[in-house]
Amino acid sequence: MLISSSSFLLQLLLHALLVSAWFVCCNASASSPTTVTSPVPPPQMPQGNSSDHMALLTFRSSIASDPLGPLSSWNGSSHFCQWHGVTCARRHDADRVIELDLHSLALSGLVHTSIANLTFLESFDLFNNSFHGHIPEEFGHNLLRLRHLDLSMNSLEGEIPPSLGNLSYLQVLDLARNQLTGSIPPQLGSITTMEKICVYKNNLRGSVPHSLGNLTALTVLDLSYNNLTGVIPPSIGKLRNLTSFNAEVNGLTGTVPSSLYNLSSLVVLALGSNQLSGSLPPNFGVSLPSLQNLSMYGNHFYGPIPSSISNASSLLSIQMLANGFSGVIPPTLGTIKNLSYLQLEDNFLEAKHDHDWRFITSLANCTRLAKLILRNNRLEGVLPQAISNLSRGLDTFLLSHNRISGNIPNGIGDLVGLAFLSLRDNLFSGAIPTTIGKLQNIVRLDFSQNQLSGKLPSSICNLPHLNLLLLEMNHLTGAIPPCFGNLQNLWGLDISDNNLSGSIPKELTSIPVLSVLNLFQNSLSGALPLEVDHLKNLNKMDVSNNHFSGVIPNSLGDCQQLANLNIGGNNFIGVIPPSFNKLRGLESLDISRNNLSGNIPNFLQDFSNLNDLNLSFNNFDGETPKGGVFQNASRISILGNPKLCGGILELHLQPCFGGESKSSYGHALLTTIITSLGAVVWIIFAILCIISLRFSKRKTFPSMVRSKEMFSRVTYSQLFRATEGFSLCNLIGTGSFGDVYKGKMDATITNCKSVAVKVINLQQHGASKSFTRECEALKGIRHRNLVKILTSCSSLDFHGNEFKALVLELMQNGSLEQWLHPAPKDDKYCQKHLSLAERVNIATDVAFAIGYLHSHNFKPIVHCDLKPSNVLLDDNMTAHVSDFGLARFLPNKDDSKNPTNSLAFKGSIGYVAPGKST
Numbered sequence: 001m002l003i004s005s006s007s008f009l010l011q012l013l014l015h016a017l018l019v020s021a022w023f024v025c026c027n028a029s030a031s032s033p034t035t036v037t038s039p040v041p042p043p044q045m046p047q048g049n050s051s052d053h054m055a056l057l058t059f060r061s062s063i064a065s066d067p068l069g070p071l072s073s074w075n076g077s078s079h080f081c082q083w084h085g086v087t088c089a090r091r092h093d094a095d096r097v098i099e100l101d102l103h104s105l106a107l108s109g110l111v112h113t114s115i116a117n118l119t120f121l122e123s124f125d126l127f128n129n130s131f132h133g134h135i136p137e138e139f140g141h142n143l144l145r146l147r148h149l150d151l152s153m154n155s156l157e158g159e160i161p162p163s164l165g166n167l168s169y170l171q172v173l174d175l176a177r178n179q180l181t182g183s184i185p186p187q188l189g190s191i192t193t194m195e196k197i198c199v200y201k202n203n204l205r206g207s208v209p210h211s212l213g214n215l216t217a218l219t220v221l222d223l224s225y226n227n228l229t230g231v232i233p234p235s236i237g238k239l240r241n242l243t244s245f246n247a248e249v250n251g252l253t254g255t256v257p258s259s260l261y262n263l264s265s266l267v268v269l270a271l272g273s274n275q276l277s278g279s280l281p282p283n284f285g286v287s288l289p290s291l292q293n294l295s296m297y298g299n300h301f302y303g304p305i306p307s308s309i310s311n312a313s314s315l316l317s318i319q320m321l322a323n324g325f326s327g328v329i330p331p332t333l334g335t336i337k338n339l340s341y342l343q344l345e346d347n348f349l350e351a352k353h354d355h356d357w358r359f360i361t362s363l364a365n366c367t368r369l370a371k372l373i374l375r376n377n378r379l380e381g382v383l384p385q386a387i388s389n390l391s392r393g394l395d396t397f398l399l400s401h402n403r404i405s406g407n408i409p410n411g412i413g414d415l416v417g418l419a420f421l422s423l424r425d426n427l428f429s430g431a432i433p434t435t436i437g438k439l440q441n442i443v444r445l446d447f448s449q450n451q452l453s454g455k456l457p458s459s460i461c462n463l464p465h466l467n468l469l470l471l472e473m474n475h476l477t478g479a480i481p482p483c484f485g486n487l488q489n490l491w492g493l494d495i496s497d498n499n500l501s502g503s504i505p506k507e508l509t510s511i512p513v514l515s516v517l518n519l520f521q522n523s524l525s526g527a528l529p530l531e532v533d534h535l536k537n538l539n540k541m542d543v544s545n546n547h548f549s550g551v552i553p554n555s556l557g558d559c560q561q562l563a564n565l566n567i568g569g570n571n572f573i574g575v576i577p578p579s580f581n582k583l584r585g586l587e588s589l590d591i592s593r594n595n596l597s598g599n600i601p602n603f604l605q606d607f608s609n610l611n612d613l614n615l616s617f618n619n620f621d622g623e624t625p626k627g628g629v630f631q632n633a634s635r636i637s638i639l640g641n642p643k644l645c646g647g648i649l650e651l652h653l654q655p656c657f658g659g660e661s662k663s664s665y666g667h668a669l670l671t672t673i674i675t676s677l678g679a680v681v682w683i684i685f686a687i688l689c690i691i692s693l694r695f696s697k698r699k700t701f702p703s704m705v706r707s708k709e710m711f712s713r714v715t716y717s718q719l720f721r722a723t724e725g726f727s728l729c730n731l732i733g734t735g736s737f738g739d740v741y742k743g744k745m746d747a748t749i750t751n752c753k754s755v756a757v758k759v760i761n762l763q764q765h766g767a768s769k770s771f772t773r774e775c776e777a778l779k780g781i782r783h784r785n786l787v788k789i790l791t792s793c794s795s796l797d798f799h800g801n802e803f804k805a806l807v808l809e810l811m812q813n814g815s816l817e818q819w820l821h822p823a824p825k826d827d828k829y830c831q832k833h834l835s836l837a838e839r840v841n842i843a844t845d846v847a848f849a850i851g852y853l854h855s856h857n858f859k860p861i862v863h864c865d866l867k868p869s870n871v872l873l874d875d876n877m878t879a880h881v882s883d884f885g886l887a888r889f890l891p892n893k894d895d896s897k898n899p900t901n902s903l904a905f906k907g908s909i910g911y912v913a914p915g916k917s918t
């Protein structure tokens with residue numbers, strides 16, 4: 001032990017050295033100037049207007065950072081009309097700037113008022129930079145020739161200047177994705193040339209001005225993701241050329257003006273997530289021949305969905321979920337040939353008689369149907385065989401939470417494109433059709449909470465991508481087919497609460513990714529397979545209330561990812577295996593109602609995450625520990641073990657007397673020697689740490705979150721609410737794999753109120769993999785210098801697209817990058833500099849984290865992307881390493897015979913190690 005701990009110290013020192021070296025390098029690279037500030041000679045070119053020249057120079061001087069360097073061409077050696085992004089034209093015998101296009105150049109700084117002196121400017125584009133500050137009011141007074149103004153995707157604040165209403169030639173006004181506040185100025189309604197207004201993703205409030213109805217040339221009006229209130233002005237219905245009206249995610253109230261439903265030019269009508277109400281007119285859709293996207297989700301609409309909706313025959317996507325729609329689903333939807341998303345879940349839609357299901361027959365004509373989501377309605381009766389004629393491209397078919405009865409049609413097997421199929425919580429009976437073996441693309445199959453009977457069909461074993469198989473709460477009988485071991489991608493298996501019998505086939509232990517195994521409430525018997533230790537990712541196992549017998553296999557202690565273990569209500573005998581000592585991540589352990597005996601092992605009191613321990617109704621004897629979880633009588637249950645003694649007073653046990661049986665005395669002596677030896681080592685280690693580190697007070701290991709919920713974790717809508725609709729003002733960072741938002745969550749979902757939500761950009765190649773890697777890497781590890789995952793979300797968003805996010809602890813002090821290379825607007829970081837002591841502390845923290853990852857985790861992990869932006873600082877300036885998107889597990893020594901894939905290029909340029917990593 002001494003030897004291993006001193007080698008650990010050595011490693012720590014090495015890591016600290018490496019990290020500090022890395023620091024010095026970082027600092028060196030930071031000190032190389034990023035902004036060029038060479039003196040500028042006075043203007044020499046006579047034909048250029050000197051006022052324009054001055055204005056450009058003043059604008060440039062207000063730009064604080066130009067990392068890509070395009071503005072270095074803005075100097076005296078060339079005429080300003082040749083400068084990057086500048087376009088001139090001859091006006092009144094002088095070259096005047098008519099266009100300034102600086103989009104996507106990573107510029108930051110203020111939008112200087114001097115731009116207003118470019119009086120001939122027609123087009124100004126700063127899209128996708130980091131400009132901050134206000135939009136100068138002078139634009140509206142001087143830039144009277146402006147046609148195109150695009151300031152979107154910056155960090156602009158303040159209000160939209162009403163003076164912009166003077167720009168009487170303006171055609172495009174794009175201010176989206178900023179942090180603008182205040183209301184939309186009614187003055188914009190006087191710009192009759194206006195064709196496009198985009199102000200989505202700001203913090204605008206107030207109502208939508210009536211005057212916008214004067215903009216007869218308007219084609220696009222996008223007001224989504226703001227905080228607009230009041231009604232939709234009926235005048236909008238006068239905009240005969242409007243193709244896109246998007247008001248999603250605001251606080252709009254009232255009914256939708258019927259004129260809006262008559263705008264035949266509309267291609268996009270998006271009203272989702274407001275507080276709109278009313279019913280749809282009987283001729284809805286008749287005057288919307290071009291409509292492609294209809295979004296009405298999350299409002300208070302009610303009444304039937306008119307059949308006339310099928311006259312809107314260009315529709316691609318119908319999202320009417322989460323309203324109060326009732327009546328039957330129109331049987332004419334099939335005329336919408338290209339319909340690909342039909343989302344009607346969370347309404348009161350009915351099907352009582354067979355002919356109410358005709359919509360399924362009709363939908364067979366929609367050959368591009370990809371998502372059909374009808375969950376949580378009032379559908380009853382028998383699911384028609386005609387489902388087999390639905391599009392082969394259907395990938396999501398969710399009918400859960402209805403009252404559908406009868407057999408599951410055999411034809412379900414013909415929907416070979418299905419990835420997600422859920423019939424959960426219905427009244428389906430009969431056997432599971434063997435034809436589901438044809439669903440070669442299925443990822444999640446959920447038939448739980450029905451009245452299915454018969455055996456588990458072995459055709460399930462042919463589903464190579466199956467990730468989640470949920471069949472709980474049915475009346476299934478027979479044994480678990482051994483061929484379930486073929487399901488090599490199975491992450492979760494829940495067949496609890498059925499009438500299954502037989503033993504657990506040992507083949508089940510050959511599924512490397514199996515993480516959740518729920519078999520409780522069946523009639524399963526036999527012993528637990530000894531090979532259970534092959535399930536290296538097992539996180540939750542519940543086999544309670546069965547007839548299992550024999551001893552608890554010692555090998556179970558090698559499932560070191562286990563957080564929840566329940567083997568209660570069986571016939572297990574023997575002792576709690578000593579190997580359980582290794583299950584340090586346990587959060588709950590239930591071994592109640594068995595015939596277990598022996599002592600309660602003392603190591604249980606050292607499990608810092610254990611907060612739920614049930615040992616009741618066994619034959620345990622000896623002294624009850626008093627530390628750890630045993631300190632709190634409400635977290636443990638030891639009832640029905642008459643031979644136990646000691647423990648804390650609240651347990652009301654007999655006091656223990658000295659005379660213990662000899663065998664347990666010897667055992668105790670050994671344990672005492674080992675623990676005291678361990679204690680000595682730890683004391684030495686602690687002293688060394690204290691001396692070599694600092695005297696500052698740091699947080700101790702915070703306890704892991706208890707996730708009672710198994711599969712659902714946290715839902716999209718919870719995250720949507722927590723981040724205020726993924727509002728831009730909550731955006732705190734953008735990484736290669738997606739955006740990070742700060743958010744406030746209900747403390748019952750996570751222990752923290754403030755969290756960081758990392759939304760994985762699934763469009764990005766490899767992002768899904770990165771999510772899995774990060775989950776995998778962070779799942780089993782706990783260290784105070786690593787950012788903790790609180791929970792995760794893997795579901796569908798309001799548009800039915802796949803959505804994955806991680807919920808992490810929010811680090812109040814941002815990233816180390818922000819401290820080392822502060823962006824000018826981050827005032828907080830400009831004020832302060834890191835002291836030497838803080839730098840050393842951060843370096844040691846990072847070293848601890850990396851040391852832990854490399855040497856003290858059960859499987860060494862290489863981070864692969866360690867850089868200042870991935871080191872986050874909490875309130876106490878304690879560093880936490882984050883972003884495990886590229887992390888890799890190193891092969892164990894015994895795996896080394898089959899070397900893993902050669903390392904492709906991974907990491908950030910400037911931080912990857914040169915040459916091949918080991």
Ligand SMILES: *[C@@H]1O[C@H](CO)[C@@H](O)[C@H](O)[C@H]1NC(C)=O
Pocket residue numbers: 027030031
């Ligand atoms: C790091 O760089 C900054 C600015 O580039 C400088 O002010 C600071 O003194 C440097 N610190 C160290 C430890 O070199």
Ligand SMILES: *[C@@H]1O[C@H](CO)[C@@H](O)[C@H](O)[C@H]1NC(C)=O
Pocket residue numbers: 048049050051052094119
């Ligand atoms: C430059 O433009 C300004 C403003 O339009 C004007 O007052 C000035 O006379 C112009 N100068 C030249 C040299 O054209």
Ligand SMILES: *[C@@H]1O[C@H](CO)[C@@H](O)[C@H](O)[C@H]1NC(C)=O
Pocket residue numbers: 051054055058114117
């Ligand atoms: C803009 O024009 C005004 C009035 O012509 C002048 O006073 C001011 O200095 C100019 N600003 C710049 C930056 O050129």
Ligand SMILES: *[C@@H]1O[C@H](CO)[C@@H](O)[C@H](O)[C@H]1NC(C)=O
Pocket residue numbers: 189210211212213214235
């Ligand atoms: C613009 O709209 C407002 C309100 O709808 C109306 O009172 C006003 O007369 C309109 N102005 C013009 C120029 O059409």
Ligand SMILES: *[C@@H]1O[C@H](CO)[C@@H](O)[C@H](O)[C@H]1NC(C)=O
Pocket residue numbers: 216217218241
């Ligand atoms: C509406 O669009 C049509 C066709 O693009 C165009 O001819 C007409 O001028 C537009 N109306 C207005 C008021 O701009």
Ligand SMILES: *[C@@H]1O[C@H](CO)[C@@H](O)[C@H](O)[C@H]1NC(C)=O
Pocket residue numbers: 203205227724
């Ligand atoms: C939106 O407005 C309402 C009412 O004015 C206010 O309570 C709420 O906090 C606002 N939300 C945001 C995100 O600004």
Ligand SMILES: *[C@@H]1O[C@H](CO)[C@@H](O)[C@H](O)[C@H]1NC(C)=O
Pocket residue numbers: 331332333334335362365
């Ligand atoms: C669907 O197509 C069939 C023929 O392929 C046709 O008879 C039926 O009327 C169509 N239904 C709808 C609703 O378009």
